[in-house]
Amino acid sequence: MKGTYDVIGAGEGIAGLFASVLLAARGLSCLWVDASPQRPGTTLPEDTPLLLTEAFYQEILVPVLSRVDKRLAGTLDVEHGLSADWVEAEDLAHERSCRAGTTPAAAGRGVSGYVPLLRRSLTRPGRYLRRLGGRHATRDVRGQDPCAASSPPGTGLAGRYRGEVSALGMCALAHGAVKTALESCLARARGGLVRSPGAAILTRDGAVLGMPLEDVVHVGHSYLTEDPPGETPHHGFYLYGRCRAPLDMLPPGMGDLLVIPPPVEMRSPLVLKVNRHTPDPSISIFTRAHAEEGLASFTEAVSWASGMVVKRVSRVLPFLAAAMQTFEAVNPLQGGTVRPWFRFSDDVHPPSLFGARRYISPLERMYALDRDKYACLGDDGDFFWGICIANAVLRDLGRSDLITAG
Numbered sequence: 001m002k003g004t005y006d007v008i009g010a011g012e013g014i015a016g017l018f019a020s021v022l023l024a025a026r027g028l029s030c031l032w033v034d035a036s037p038q039r040p041g042t043t044l045p046e047d048t049p050l051l052l053t054e055a056f057y058q059e060i061l062v063p064v065l066s067r068v069d070k071r072l073a074g075t076l077d078v079e080h081g082l083s084a085d086w087v088e089a090e091d092l093a094h095e096r097s098c099r100a101g102t103t104p105a106a107a108g109r110g111v112s113g114y115v116p117l118l119r120r121s122l123t124r125p126g127r128y129l130r131r132l133g134g135r136h137a138t139r140d141v142r143g144q145d146p147c148a149a150s151s152p153p154g155t156g157l158a159g160r161y162r163g164e165v166s167a168l169g170m171c172a173l174a175h176g177a178v179k180t181a182l183e184s185c186l187a188r189a190r191g192g193l194v195r196s197p198g199a200a201i202l203t204r205d206g207a208v209l210g211m212p213l214e215d216v217v218h219v220g221h222s223y224l225t226e227d228p229p230g231e232t233p234h235h236g237f238y239l240y241g242r243c244r245a246p247l248d249m250l251p252p253g254m255g256d257l258l259v260i261p262p263p264v265e266m267r268s269p270l271v272l273k274v275n276r277h278t279p280d281p282s283i284s285i286f287t288r289a290h291a292e293e294g295l296a297s298f299t300e301a302v303s304w305a306s307g308m309v310v311k312r313v314s315r316v317l318p319f320l321a322a323a324m325q326t327f328e329a330v331n332p333l334q335g336g337t338v339r340p341w342f343r344f345s346d347d348v349h350p351p352s353l354f355g356a357r358r359y360i361s362p363l364e365r366m367y368a369l370d371r372d373k374y375a376c377l378g379d380d381g382d383f384f385w386g387i388c389i390a391n392a393v394l395r396d397l398g399r400s401d402l403i404t405a406g
Contacts, residue, residue: 005029005192007393008211009224009369010199012036012043012341014050014175016224016369017182018386022403023393024189025068031192031218033211035199035226037339042331045242046176048284049273050379051257053162054080054169059115060122060405061383067403068185075181079277082170084257087316111168114161118377118384123395123402125388126356131157132348132376156350159376166378170257172273198334201225201366208366221365222393227340228368234343236290237298238371239305241329245283247276249319262287263312270309283323285309288344298333305329345372360392367392 006028009016012035020032036043052061057078065073121128183193194213201223202209210217260270268288275282289305291298306329314321332342351359361367367389374381391402 003216003218005031005218005220006397007031007222007224008201008218008220009033010035010196010201010211011224011226011369012339013226013369013371014178014182014382015371015374015386015389016226017179017186018383019224019367019369019390019393020191021182021186021189022064022068022387022390024186024191026390026394026399026401026403028393028397029191030186030189031194031211031220032186033199033213034193034195035197036195037197037334038195041328042334044175044240044330045282045284046174047242047275047278047282048175048240049079049172049275050175050178050382051082051271051273052171052173052378052380052383053114053166054171055111055115055165056118056380056384057171060118063405064383064387064403069188072181072185075177075184076173077177079172079256080169082172082257083255084166084170084259085255086259087261111165113157114165117158117161118380119405122384122387122404123391125360125392126351128158128384128388129356129359129373130350132350132373156376162377162380172257200227203229203363203366206363208363222396223366224369224389225366226369226371228362228366228370230362233345234338235346236288236344237302237305237332237338237342238344239287239289239302239309239329239332240284241286241306241309241327242275242282242284243320243323243325243327245274245281245320245323247281249323250274251319258317260312260316263308265292266290266305266308266312270312272313283320285313285327298336298338302329302331302333341371343371344375348372348375360389361396 007020007023007030009020010033017032020030024030062073117128117131186193196213199211199213202212202217208223210219256274256276258272260272262269266287267290271286273284275284287309289301291301295301295304306327310324310327314324332338359373369385369389374385377384387403394402
């Protein structure tokens, strides 16, 4: 492995890996360092769903993938035609659940606003960033985006558009399959991939020094990081988990995507995705958990949140009570603190009029992949922000071959 690259990135999420793939396809030498822990129970299960709006997948992601590698989109096992049920009753056996209640007019408005906004923002992300927060903020996620559990309240017009457009259909990609496909694409483009749990880019006195790996500091012209300096303190963590769920325990007619209102002790809804098309059928569960006052540590907070999820699902969907006894949550901690990709902050605001550049590049030659910047877009955001960051690097290198979906 050589010691000098055009681009070096490190993290656990899809955004940085995708940016590295896009840049390698443009001929840059790229090294992606997968910083995920290798211990069982610390990384997302292979079948963890990435829930995308059909509009984003068809109108933006597929065109971008086809320009990178025509084989790439075909390697993703996409589950189409998903729509969310918002569980209203304490017992789904009484069938008192409803479709997310976005009106056709609102959904159409969302499409006309959402896709054009994101398309224009791929090369000019300030357009998107200026629509974070503001007068369009709302705390009511009911009837809007079934994956609003990933989004902090008050994330503005972009989040509202996504909520509206999600009512027109969603699709799911398995996280493990996406990661494997992107890693293979990176290898074909002669990019480097290293697995180094907890790896982080080295900085000192506001300057980037490089990426230390096995006692060697690797140097790049540009750096991608999920843990940029000087970011807003986080207020909680994303909680992922799954339980085994034999299909015969599910009632007839149950959809594959459910949203459960949070219990009074929590603030974000629970999203359940049934994974039917695997040798070992399961249910993936996702929510955001705050580090509530009175808990002694993040370790205690993770245990508390996991228990609340089991209790809530078992109460609202009693036919899953036995399955929930097999629920295993992904441990988002390392060294007693939340790992960067799993953190969230409730204080998400648009940059100042002239601050978009620092929002994207907090230090010279460093580009920010922290999740708060795109959480309001749900899993669409991982791919969207990866494209934005790749274009930011290309623009700073004076390149004109920016990545678009047009």
